[in-house]
Amino acid sequence: MAIRTAVIPAAGLGTRFLPATKSVPKELMPIFDTPALQYVMDEAIGAGIEHLVIVSNVAKPGLEHYLVPSTDVVRRVAASGREELAERLARIGTSVRTSVVYQDQPRGLGHAIACVRNAVGNEAFAVLLPDEIMGDSSLLVELAALHQSTQSSVVGLKRVPRDEVSSYGCVTTTAAPDSRGVVQVTGVVEKPRMEEAPSDIIIIGRYVLDAGIFDVLDHLAPAPSGEIQLTDALLARALDGALSGIVSDIERHDTGTPFGWLETVIELTLRRDDVGPRLRTWLESRFR
Numbered sequence: 264m265a266i267r268t269a270v271i272p273a274a275g276l277g278t279r280f281l282p283a284t285k286s287v288p289k290e291l292m293p294i295f296d297t298p299a300l301q302y303v304m305d306e307a308i309g310a311g312i313e314h315l316v317i318v319s320n321v322a323k324p325g326l327e328h329y330l331v332p333s334t335d336v337v338r339r340v341a342a343s344g345r346e347e348l349a350e351r352l353a354r355i356g357t358s359v360r361t362s363v364v365y366q367d368q369p370r371g372l373g374h375a376i377a378c379v380r381n382a383v384g385n386e387a388f389a390v391l392l393p394d395e396i397m398g399d400s401s402l403l404v405e406l407a408a409l410h411q412s413t414q415s416s417v418v419g420l421k422r423v424p425r426d427e428v429s430s431y432g433c434v435t436t437t438a439a440p441d442s443r444g445v446v447q448v449t450g451v452v453e454k455p456r457m458e459e460a461p462s463d464i465i466i467i468g469r470y471v472l473d474a475g476i477f478d479v480l481d482h483l484a485p486a487p488s489g490e491i492q493l494t495d496a497l498l499a500r501a502l503d504g505a506l507s508g509i510v511s512d513i514e515r516h517d518t519g520t521p522f523g524w525l526e527t528v529i530e531l532t533l534r535r536d537d538v539g540p541r542l543r544t545w546l547e548s549r550f551r
Contacts, residue, residue: 268384273290273300274369275289295528295538299396303396306391306403307400310403314359315362337353371488372392373495387474389470392468397514406469415500416505419467419508422464428465431454433464433466435449435461436462446508447508448507451501451506466494483496
Protein backbone atom coordinates (compact mmCIF):
# COMPACT_ATOMS: atom_id res chain seq x y z
CA MET A 264 0.00 0.00 0.00
CA ALA A 265 1.29 3.47 -0.88
CA ILE A 266 1.94 5.94 1.93
CA ARG A 267 -1.16 8.12 1.94
CA THR A 268 -0.87 10.09 5.20
CA ALA A 269 1.79 12.48 6.44
CA VAL A 270 2.01 13.87 9.97
CA ILE A 271 3.52 17.30 10.62
CA PRO A 272 4.18 17.84 14.35
CA ALA A 273 3.74 21.56 15.00
CA ALA A 274 2.63 21.83 18.62
CA GLY A 275 5.83 23.42 19.97
CA LEU A 276 5.57 26.99 21.22
CA GLY A 277 8.72 28.24 19.48
CA THR A 278 10.21 29.87 22.56
CA ARG A 279 13.54 30.49 20.82
CA PHE A 280 11.71 32.89 18.51
CA LEU A 281 10.02 34.98 21.19
CA PRO A 282 8.64 37.60 21.14
CA ALA A 283 7.63 36.92 17.50
CA THR A 284 6.01 33.59 18.38
CA LYS A 285 3.87 35.21 21.06
CA SER A 286 1.37 35.77 18.26
CA VAL A 287 2.76 34.03 15.15
CA PRO A 288 3.35 30.25 15.17
CA LYS A 289 6.96 29.43 14.36
CA GLU A 290 5.80 27.26 11.44
CA LEU A 291 4.18 30.32 9.85
CA MET A 292 7.31 32.46 10.02
CA PRO A 293 7.80 33.48 6.38
CA ILE A 294 10.61 32.38 4.11
CA PHE A 295 10.30 35.72 2.32
CA ASP A 296 6.57 35.42 1.55
CA THR A 297 5.84 31.72 2.06
CA PRO A 298 5.49 30.12 5.51
CA ALA A 299 7.94 27.35 6.34
CA LEU A 300 4.94 25.09 6.92
CA GLN A 301 3.84 25.56 3.31
CA TYR A 302 7.21 24.34 2.02
CA VAL A 303 6.82 21.16 4.08
CA MET A 304 3.20 20.65 3.01
CA ASP A 305 4.20 21.07 -0.63
CA GLU A 306 6.96 18.51 -0.19
CA ALA A 307 4.47 15.97 1.16
CA ILE A 308 1.96 16.66 -1.59
CA GLY A 309 4.73 16.34 -4.18
CA ALA A 310 5.46 12.84 -2.82
CA GLY A 311 1.86 11.77 -3.40
CA ILE A 312 0.48 12.28 0.10
CA GLU A 313 -3.32 12.46 0.17
CA HIS A 314 -3.95 13.35 3.84
CA LEU A 315 -2.01 15.82 5.99
CA VAL A 316 -2.36 15.60 9.77
CA ILE A 317 -1.08 18.67 11.60
CA VAL A 318 -0.36 18.25 15.32
CA SER A 319 -1.04 21.62 16.90
CA ASN A 320 -1.57 23.25 20.27
CA VAL A 321 -4.64 25.16 21.46
CA ALA A 322 -2.33 28.13 22.11
CA LYS A 323 -1.59 28.34 18.35
CA PRO A 324 -4.94 29.08 16.65
CA GLY A 325 -3.08 30.75 13.78
CA LEU A 326 -2.04 27.35 12.43
CA GLU A 327 -5.59 26.17 11.98
CA HIS A 328 -6.62 29.56 10.59
CA TYR A 329 -3.91 29.25 7.94
CA LEU A 330 -5.31 25.90 6.80
CA VAL A 331 -8.89 27.14 6.45
CA PRO A 332 -9.74 28.16 2.86
CA SER A 333 -10.43 31.88 2.52
CA THR A 334 -12.60 32.52 -0.53
CA ASP A 335 -12.84 36.25 0.20
CA VAL A 336 -9.06 36.68 0.18
CA VAL A 337 -8.74 34.60 -2.99
CA ARG A 338 -11.47 36.65 -4.69
CA ARG A 339 -9.87 39.99 -3.77
CA VAL A 340 -6.42 38.90 -4.92
CA ALA A 341 -7.80 37.57 -8.21
CA ALA A 342 -9.71 40.81 -8.76
CA SER A 343 -6.46 42.76 -8.38
CA GLY A 344 -5.01 40.85 -11.32
CA ARG A 345 -2.70 38.55 -9.35
CA GLU A 346 -4.12 35.33 -10.74
CA GLU A 347 -1.11 33.13 -9.98
CA LEU A 348 -1.09 34.18 -6.33
CA ALA A 349 -4.85 33.66 -6.14
CA GLU A 350 -4.42 30.10 -7.41
CA ARG A 351 -1.72 29.41 -4.81
CA LEU A 352 -3.95 30.74 -2.04
CA ALA A 353 -6.91 28.69 -3.24
CA ARG A 354 -4.91 25.47 -2.95
CA ILE A 355 -4.05 26.00 0.74
CA GLY A 356 -6.14 23.60 2.77
CA THR A 357 -7.99 22.29 -0.29
CA SER A 358 -5.49 20.46 -2.51
CA VAL A 359 -5.46 17.45 -0.15
CA ARG A 360 -7.45 16.41 2.89
CA THR A 361 -6.12 18.19 5.99
CA SER A 362 -6.81 17.37 9.65
CA VAL A 363 -5.69 19.05 12.87
CA VAL A 364 -4.99 17.03 16.03
CA TYR A 365 -4.15 18.72 19.33
CA GLN A 366 -1.35 17.72 21.69
CA ASP A 367 -2.70 18.64 25.10
CA GLN A 368 0.67 18.92 26.85
CA PRO A 369 4.25 19.48 25.62
CA ARG A 370 5.39 15.91 26.24
CA GLY A 371 7.81 15.40 23.38
CA LEU A 372 7.85 14.31 19.76
CA GLY A 373 6.97 10.71 20.59
CA HIS A 374 3.86 11.87 22.43
CA ALA A 375 2.91 14.11 19.49
CA ILE A 376 3.09 11.08 17.18
CA ALA A 377 1.04 8.99 19.61
CA CYS A 378 -1.69 11.65 19.48
CA VAL A 379 -2.39 10.98 15.78
CA ARG A 380 -3.23 7.29 16.14
CA ASN A 381 -6.95 7.71 15.45
CA ALA A 382 -6.35 10.13 12.58
CA VAL A 383 -3.84 7.83 10.86
CA GLY A 384 -5.48 4.47 11.44
CA ASN A 385 -3.77 1.13 11.03
CA GLU A 386 -1.40 1.97 8.20
CA ALA A 387 2.12 3.27 7.72
CA PHE A 388 2.55 7.03 7.57
CA ALA A 389 5.16 9.68 6.90
CA VAL A 390 6.40 12.23 9.44
CA LEU A 391 7.85 15.57 8.35
CA LEU A 392 9.33 17.88 10.96
CA PRO A 393 8.47 21.46 9.95
CA ASP A 394 11.77 22.84 11.27
CA GLU A 395 13.51 21.29 8.27
CA ILE A 396 12.94 22.31 4.66
CA MET A 397 14.17 19.93 1.97
CA GLY A 398 15.11 20.85 -1.57
CA ASP A 399 12.40 18.64 -3.06
CA SER A 400 10.22 15.56 -2.41
CA SER A 401 12.79 12.99 -3.55
CA LEU A 402 13.90 11.73 -0.14
CA LEU A 403 10.32 11.23 1.03
CA VAL A 404 9.58 9.25 -2.14
CA GLU A 405 12.66 7.08 -1.53
CA LEU A 406 11.72 6.47 2.11
CA ALA A 407 8.22 5.40 1.10
CA ALA A 408 9.62 3.03 -1.54
CA LEU A 409 12.05 1.47 0.96
CA HIS A 410 9.22 0.96 3.43
CA GLN A 411 7.21 -0.76 0.69
CA SER A 412 10.02 -3.23 0.09
CA THR A 413 11.01 -3.85 3.74
CA GLN A 414 7.74 -3.19 5.62
CA SER A 415 9.95 -1.69 8.34
CA SER A 416 10.09 1.83 9.70
CA VAL A 417 12.49 4.01 7.73
CA VAL A 418 14.35 7.21 8.64
CA GLY A 419 16.10 9.89 6.62
CA LEU A 420 19.80 10.18 7.49
CA LYS A 421 22.65 12.53 6.72
CA ARG A 422 26.36 12.73 7.46
CA VAL A 423 27.38 15.90 9.30
CA PRO A 424 30.60 17.25 10.85
CA ARG A 425 31.26 15.72 14.26
CA ASP A 426 30.72 19.02 16.03
CA GLU A 427 27.08 19.05 14.88
CA VAL A 428 25.97 15.59 16.02
CA SER A 429 25.05 16.72 19.53
CA SER A 430 22.06 18.63 18.16
CA TYR A 431 20.40 15.56 16.64
CA GLY A 432 19.59 11.89 17.05
CA CYS A 433 22.60 9.84 15.96
CA VAL A 434 22.57 6.25 14.64
CA THR A 435 24.74 3.17 14.37
CA THR A 436 24.42 0.86 11.36
CA THR A 437 25.42 -2.68 10.42
CA ALA A 438 27.53 -1.58 7.46
CA ALA A 439 28.34 1.29 5.15
CA PRO A 440 25.46 2.55 2.98
CA ASP A 441 24.85 0.65 -0.25
CA SER A 442 24.72 2.34 -3.65
CA ARG A 443 21.27 3.77 -2.82
CA GLY A 444 22.38 5.04 0.59
CA VAL A 445 20.38 2.31 2.36
CA VAL A 446 21.51 1.05 5.77
CA GLN A 447 20.15 -1.19 8.50
CA VAL A 448 19.99 0.88 11.68
CA THR A 449 21.10 -0.96 14.84
CA GLY A 450 21.13 1.83 17.40
CA VAL A 451 19.85 5.35 18.07
CA VAL A 452 21.22 7.89 20.55
CA GLU A 453 19.46 11.19 21.25
CA LYS A 454 21.76 14.24 21.09
CA PRO A 455 25.00 12.57 22.23
CA ARG A 456 28.03 14.55 23.31
CA MET A 457 30.42 14.95 20.39
CA GLU A 458 33.08 12.73 21.94
CA GLU A 459 30.50 10.01 22.72
CA ALA A 460 28.65 10.01 19.38
CA PRO A 461 28.66 6.54 17.81
CA SER A 462 28.89 7.94 14.27
CA ASP A 463 28.59 11.07 12.17
CA ILE A 464 25.21 9.96 10.77
CA ILE A 465 22.21 11.88 12.12
CA ILE A 466 18.48 11.47 11.73
CA ILE A 467 16.97 14.29 9.73
CA GLY A 468 13.32 15.18 10.06
CA ARG A 469 11.82 12.73 7.59
CA TYR A 470 10.41 9.34 8.54
CA VAL A 471 8.08 6.63 7.30
CA LEU A 472 6.77 4.72 10.32
CA ASP A 473 4.83 1.47 10.42
CA ALA A 474 1.59 1.47 12.42
CA GLY A 475 3.19 -0.75 15.06
CA ILE A 476 5.10 2.31 16.29
CA PHE A 477 1.95 3.37 18.18
CA ASP A 478 2.11 0.28 20.42
CA VAL A 479 5.81 0.94 21.04
CA LEU A 480 5.07 4.54 22.04
CA ASP A 481 2.23 3.48 24.33
CA HIS A 482 4.61 1.30 26.35
CA LEU A 483 7.56 3.68 26.54
CA ALA A 484 8.60 5.10 29.88
CA PRO A 485 9.06 8.89 29.82
CA ALA A 486 12.58 10.26 29.65
CA PRO A 487 13.93 12.09 32.74
CA SER A 488 12.53 15.28 31.22
CA GLY A 489 9.05 13.75 31.35
CA GLU A 490 8.86 13.57 27.56
CA ILE A 491 8.08 10.57 25.37
CA GLN A 492 11.00 10.47 22.94
CA LEU A 493 10.52 9.26 19.39
CA THR A 494 14.18 8.23 19.36
CA ASP A 495 13.42 5.72 22.14
CA ALA A 496 10.71 4.16 19.99
CA LEU A 497 13.07 4.08 17.02
CA LEU A 498 15.71 2.39 19.17
CA ALA A 499 13.19 -0.30 20.10
CA ARG A 500 12.45 -0.80 16.41
CA ALA A 501 16.19 -0.95 15.63
CA LEU A 502 16.78 -3.60 18.32
CA ASP A 503 13.99 -5.65 16.74
CA GLY A 504 15.71 -5.40 13.36
CA ALA A 505 12.86 -3.31 12.02
CA LEU A 506 14.50 0.05 11.30
CA SER A 507 16.17 1.02 8.04
CA GLY A 508 17.52 4.33 6.83
CA ILE A 509 18.66 6.20 3.75
CA VAL A 510 21.81 8.30 4.02
CA SER A 511 21.00 11.22 1.75
CA ASP A 512 22.77 14.29 0.43
CA ILE A 513 19.48 16.08 -0.22
CA GLU A 514 19.51 19.86 0.16
CA ARG A 515 18.32 20.64 3.67
CA HIS A 516 17.64 23.85 5.58
CA ASP A 517 17.24 23.79 9.38
CA THR A 518 14.91 26.61 10.45
CA GLY A 519 14.69 25.52 14.09
CA THR A 520 16.78 28.43 15.39
CA PRO A 521 16.50 32.14 14.59
CA PHE A 522 19.85 32.15 12.81
CA GLY A 523 19.04 29.00 10.86
CA TRP A 524 15.74 30.57 9.83
CA LEU A 525 17.55 33.75 8.71
CA GLU A 526 20.08 31.74 6.68
CA THR A 527 17.22 29.91 4.98
CA VAL A 528 15.36 33.13 4.18
CA ILE A 529 18.44 34.66 2.57
CA GLU A 530 19.50 31.56 0.65
CA LEU A 531 16.07 30.71 -0.77
CA THR A 532 15.23 34.35 -1.53
CA LEU A 533 18.48 34.76 -3.47
CA ARG A 534 17.27 32.02 -5.82
CA ARG A 535 14.05 33.77 -6.74
CA ASP A 536 13.88 35.41 -10.14
CA ASP A 537 11.62 38.22 -8.92
CA VAL A 538 13.62 39.49 -5.92
CA GLY A 539 16.85 37.47 -5.87
CA PRO A 540 18.94 39.81 -8.07
CA ARG A 541 17.84 42.86 -6.10
CA LEU A 542 18.68 41.18 -2.79
CA ARG A 543 22.08 40.08 -4.09
CA THR A 544 22.88 43.63 -5.22
CA TRP A 545 21.87 45.03 -1.86
CA LEU A 546 23.92 42.46 0.06
CA GLU A 547 26.98 43.14 -2.09
CA SER A 548 26.60 46.87 -1.50
CA ARG A 549 26.65 46.31 2.25
CA PHE A 550 30.02 44.55 2.16
CA ARG A 551 31.97 46.72 -0.25
